[in-house]
Amino acid sequence: MFNKKSKFELKKDLEQEAFQRITCSFYRYINIKNPKIFRNHLYEKFSNLNILGRVYVADEGINAQISVPEDKWSMFEDYINSEILLNSITLKKAVQEGSSFIKLKILVKNEIVAYGVDKDCYNMNHVGQHLSAKEFNESINEEGSVVVDMRNYYESEVGRFKNAITPDIHRSQELLPEVAELISDSKDKKVHLYCTGGIRCEKASAYLIKKGFKDVYQLDGGIIQYAHDVKKENIPSEFIGKNFVFDDRLGEKITDDIIGKCHQCQKSCDQHANCNNDACHILFIQCENCATKYDRCCSVNCRDFNALDNEEQRKLRKDIDKKVSSAKLSTKFRPKLYKLFNYWK
Ligand SMILES: [Zn+2]
Ligand SMILES: [Zn+2]
Numbered sequence: 001m002f003n004k005k006s007k008f009e010l011k012k013d014l015e016q017e018a019f020q021r022i023t024c025s026f027y028r029y030i031n032i033k034n035p036k037i038f039r040n041h042l043y044e045k046f047s048n049l050n051i052l053g054r055v056y057v058a059d060e061g062i063n064a065q066i067s068v069p070e071d072k073w074s075m076f077e078d079y080i081n082s083e084i085l086l087n088s089i090t091l092k093k094a095v096q097e098g099s100s101f102i103k104l105k106i107l108v109k110n111e112i113v114a115y116g117v118d119k120d121c122y123n124m125n126h127v128g129q130h131l132s133a134k135e136f137n138e139s140i141n142e143e144g145s146v147v148v149d150m151r152n153y154y155e156s157e158v159g160r161f162k163n164a165i166t167p168d169i170h171r172s173q174e175l176l177p178e179v180a181e182l183i184s185d186s187k188d189k190k191v192h193l194y195c196t197g198g199i200r201c202e203k204a205s206a207y208l209i210k211k212g213f214k215d216v217y218q219l220d221g222g223i224i225q226y227a228h229d230v231k232k233e234n235i236p237s238e239f240i241g242k243n244f245v246f247d248d249r250l251g252e253k254i255t256d257d258i259i260g261k262c263h264q265c266q267k268s269c270d271q272h273a274n275c276n277n278d279a280c281h282i283l284f285i286q287c288e289n290c291a292t293k294y295d296r297c298c299s300v301n302c303r304d305f306n307a308l309d310n311e312e313q314r315k316l317r318k319d320i321d322k323k324v325s326s327a328k329l330s331t332k333f334r335p336k337l338y339k340l341f342n343y344w345k
Contacts, residue, residue, distance in 0.1 A: 010102040014052075021052075021067040023094035023101075025224065027112065027199040029061040029124050030085055035108045038085065043106045049076055052101040056109045060124075062086070063112040063199055065245075067100045092197060092224045094245070094252065113200050116173035121207055128193060128205025128216035133229035136219050137238050139192060146186045148179055150195040150204050151244070154283060158251060158260040158270040159223075159241030161194060172200075176207050187213050194219035194226075196243065227254045242270045262287035264294065277302035279317055 005013070032038050035057045042055065046066070053066030062085070068076045080086045094100070131139060140147050140161065147164040149156045152175075156166035167182060169175045183191060191213050193201040201218035208216050219226055223243045230237045241259040242251040250272040262269040262285055269287040276296035284298050297303040305313065 005103070007102065014102055017069075020070040021100070022070055022073055023065075023067045024091050025065045025094075025197050026080075026086075026089045026091050027061065027063040027197065028086065028089050029112070029202055032057065032059050032061065032085060035059055039106050039108050043104070045079055046104055046106070049079070051076065052104050054101065055104075055106040056112050057106065058109045058112045061112045065101070066104075090221065092221060093228075094224070100245075113203055114172050115176050115200075115203060115207075117176050117207060121176075122203060122210050124202070124206055126206055126209050127202050128191075128209065128218040130220035131192075131217050132220055133226045134233065134235055136192065136194075136217070136226070137235065139190060139217060140238065142190065145190045145192060146183055147192045147194070148183065150175065150179070150193050150200045154272070155196070155244040157285065158258075158272065159239065159243050159254060160259070161239050164194075176204060179204070180208060180211050183213075188215070190215045190217065192217045192219070194222060196222050196245065197224050198222040223254070227252075244272065260285050262290055263298070264290040275299075275302050277306040279305065279313070 039057045042057065046055075049072045050069050051066050051072070053064065055062065055064040055066065077091070080089060080091070139145060140163075147161050149160050149164045149166045152172065153166065153168050153170055156164070160166055165179075165182060167175060167178050169178055191208065193205055193208075193216065195201050195204075198218065198221050201222070205216045205218045223239060226239060227237075227243060229235075230239075237255050240255050240257040242253050244251050251270065258268050258270045260270040261267065264286060267287050267289070269285055271285065271287070272283055273286045273291065273296065275282045275284065275298040277298075280298060280302050282298050286294075286296070286298075294300070295303045295306060297306055305316070308316070
């Protein structure tokens with residue numbers, strides 16, 4: 001049960017749709033006895049409802065970002081409430097619409113959030129206290145309060161809570177020990193955590209509590225819920241800028257502040273892009289001027305590589321891949337490897 005169409009075909013299908021889609025996310029930490037069977041069951045249900053998106057299933061729970069055809073929404077809700085593992089789960093709708101996913105991908109994982117910490121480093125029965133948008137605003141403004149952004153650095157670069165600590169971390173696996181270290185002198189202070197949808201703070205708060213932090217809070221439903229609530233309740237947003245999201249939109253505006261900078265010219269900018277050179281594809285911030293100047297690439301090297309004809313590109317990549325496999329390195333870090341093997345400086 002997997003999708004077999006090409007990216008091009010999928011995009012074309014999506015463009016020809018005559019209906020609207022609703023982007024939403026949900027998660028739940030719950031013991032799933034057989035993630036594989038549940039995954040297949042979910043795939044069948046979701047495909048029948050023409051749902052697209054990315055879903056992770058693990059024995060510790062489920063984490064989903066999906067887009068649902070508007071006319072199928074009530075059938076989707078009916079299914080969710082009929083399913084014992086998902087019954088009355090909170091469905092968080094996106095703040096801004098726009099094409100979000102082109103296919104359905106449901107994967108069985110070890111963890112629904114890949115922090116890579118041992119199971120005895122946290123207890124999911126002891127998580128941080130959930131705060132609503134209003135409560136969070138009040139609490140973080142109390143003297144001595146600590147606020148930590150639990151997302152990766154590239155996410156906080158374009159939007160964050162004022163005065164938040166934003167760990168300079170690019171891989172989730174390094175985040176928890178790093179945060180515990182960063183705020184190690186705040187064990188008796190009020191510690192507030194936030195992330196995109198709340199899922200990362202559930203486990204992160206459990207981890208910090210086990211580490212001896214006494215007063216740990218988490219933003220209920222994350223930035224997505226916060227953005228809805230400040231609008232609905234007409235309260236000031238302490239979050240400024242853009243909320244980075246992991247779909248094709250790469251972000252939704254919460255306030256008009258632009259707090260990021262173009263990585264190439266340093267001009268104020270909050271638009272993420274993936275390098276146009278497929279061999280690199282690195283995620284970075286790029287302004288319109290630089291996009292034109294560098295042909296949507298992250299560097300002169302990538303632009304030049306991208307300008308080579310396909311045959312030449314293939315030869316170079318093959319050559320590099322050979323070196324990569326002989327050095328037993330992962331191709332995941334290809335951009336770094338290009339530098340490593342001196343194809344470019
Ligand atoms: Zn620029
Ligand atoms: Zn690049």
